[in-house]
Amino acid sequence: MQEEKTFIDKDYIENVLFEAKNATDTEINAYLNKAERFEGLNHNEIAALLVNEDPKHLERVNQIALKIKERVYGNRIVMFAPLYVSDYCVNRCTYCSYNCKHEFERKKLTQEEVREEVRILESMGHKRLAMEAGENDAICSIDYIVDCIKTIYGMKFENGEIRRVNVNIAATTVENYRKLKEVGIGTYILFQETYHQPTYEKVHIAGPKKNFAYHLTAFDRAQESGIDDVGGGVLFGLADPYFEVLGLMIHNEHLEEKFGVGFHTISVPRLCPAEGMNMADFPHLVDDETFAKIVAIIRLATPFTGMILSTRESHSMRQRLLRLGISQISAGSSTEVGGYTKRQQNVEVNVNPQFFVNDDRPALSIISELMDDGYVPSFCTACYRKGRTGDRFMSLAKSGQIKNVCLPNALTTLAEYAIDYGDTAFKQKADAAIACEIPSVSNEKIRALTLANIEKIRQGGRDFYI
Ligand code: SAM
Secondary structure, three states: OOOOOOOOOHHHHHHHHHHOOOOHHHHHHHHHHHOOOOOEEEEEHHHHHOOOOOHHHHHHHHHHHHHHHHHHHOOOOEEEEEEEEEEEOEEEEEEOOOOOOOOOOOOOOHHHHHHHHHHHHHHHOEEEEEEOOOOOOOOOOOOOOOHHHHHHHHHHHHHOOOOOEEEEOOOOOOHHHHHHHHHHOOEOOOOEOOHHHHHHHEEEEEEEHHHHHHHHHHHHHHHHHHOOEEEEEOOOOOOHHHHHHHHHHHHHHHHHHHHOOOOOEEEEOOOOOOOOHHHHHHOOOOOOHHHHHHHHHHHHHHOEEEEEEOOOHHHHHHHHOOOOEEEEOOOOOOOOOOOHHHHOOOOOOOOOOOOOOOOOOOOOHHHEEEHHHEEEEOOOHHHHHHHHHHHHHHHHHOHHHHHOHHHHHHHHHHHHHHHOOOOOHHHHHHHHHHHHHHHHOHHHHHHHHHHHHHHHOOOOOOOOOO
């Protein structure tokens, strides 16, 4: 079969990785200096850092990753939770338990069940969801997804509501993306799974997802529809991880060139055990050291792109990766359709989750321990509500003004969370974190406004943001 030409050229990427081994110490230092100036890196420079095995360079990579993380994102960690609405799927993906050949009792939530799941997620304090679904146009159509989003945005609780719904559903048409845009989604997230086309075609045995080019160009169609916050990712474990990072970065460059803005977020899922698959069938599983190096290098390469880590990773790995660039994590997650309701009713959970999570601590423990480690958990959803999407968000981030926007919003939403969902110990920790961080809001007027908003929250007000 004649392969459709795309902006991902396998031979080219392999050659870049091969040539990258020749980078001299002087060149590597120049790339590291460039990254340290927050200028990002191109894929040739990224390749040189990836293949370099000198521990002194890796140490600098890690130091710069931490520096970028602290300078651009401060101590803030944005919190979210996934919401699985349907596990019907027409694809045969070898790594996924939703594989259509895997027999189990499938489920699609009714709107009442969506409401029940959202009630529980809200009671955990979540304000930002990532909606997930298998691909099945007949059973789980775009109109169903749109209805779920309307249901979620239509729900109001005593303490607030879900304020941002990001969507991770299969690659689709411009017309369908337009429907998602109209209903007000946050980021459209889609993982390429693998940029290595022969592997892509091998692990996607059948179904619409098998079409590499169609999947790869999904963000082009999303952008055409007006969705300008798109979130990319690779499922690490399917092919050579360095090849994957280069594919991801070339994808980012393609979007920057064509639309003036690259990925809003990058996710770094690693393959996990799941029902119906066997980890032993995957020869490219990524070890912890390589994974940490990759996260740090992506942070250097794309300093202003949020990096997302899910509960696929263990508590200790998450702690380590937070220092290397991760800015957004999930908490209290269920990866099963209807899983939050089942968990609350003490019905056996994980009957068929999409994959088994590694960090199954309750949301409050995760959020509380983040504060013990010096982070400020943020429930902010302000940017897209204020129209700061696409290149408008990027220019704000690059200007350094993010400190006067994201930090105030993080502190305000943390105050809200502490009052509404925290116990006494949590409230004390949150008050201490707020007091410690407030001086970092450098603009005097915004600092005063933030303090005034936090006071209003203490008096019963909600949902203040700038
Ligand atoms: N059906 C949509 C699609 O095809 O892109 C939505 C994706 S699915 C609900 C979310 C993601 O879970 C997938 O893109 C895949 O990367 C990831 N996933 C699937 N099986 C996994 C596994 N065994 N371990 C870790 N992540 C997995």
